[in-house]
Amino acid sequence: METKEYEGWSNYETWQCALWLDNDRDLYHAAKFCRDEEELRELVHDHLYEDMKSAASLATDIVNAWMVEVNYREIWEKRYEELFLEATVGETA
Numbered sequence: 039m040e041t042k043e044y045e046g047w048s049n050y051e052t053w054q055c056a057l058w059l060d061n062d063r064d065l066y067h068a069a070k071f072c073r074d075e076e077e078l079r080e081l082v083h084d085h086l087y088e089d090m091k092s093a094a095s096l097a098t099d100i101v102n103a104w105m106v107e108v109n110y111r112e113i114w115e116k117r118y119e120e121l122f123l124e125a126t127v128g129e130t131a
Contacts, residue, residue: 051107055082056117070121075110078118082108 047053059065072078
């Protein structure tokens with residue numbers, strides 16, 4: 039499957055994830071404190087699976103496929119790396 043850029047992002051899933059992170063107040067606030075893309079991935083994973091506690095379902099399969107396509111490094115570098123540094127400046131001083 040060919041990966042197509044979408045709205046300036048590497049693919050649709052990455053754009054969609056960034057959009058939700060930017061527009062959900064709690065997610066946005068939490069994402070600002072992610073140290074790297076792996077913490078961002080864990081944040082999104084935990085948020086998505088909070089309501090999906092059942093073992094196997096179509097929704098779980100769809101979410102799993104979607105999460106694999108998200109470029110968390112791209113989101114972190116474009117949106118949250120600078121915010122993380124700004125948010126932690128006061129902590130190190």
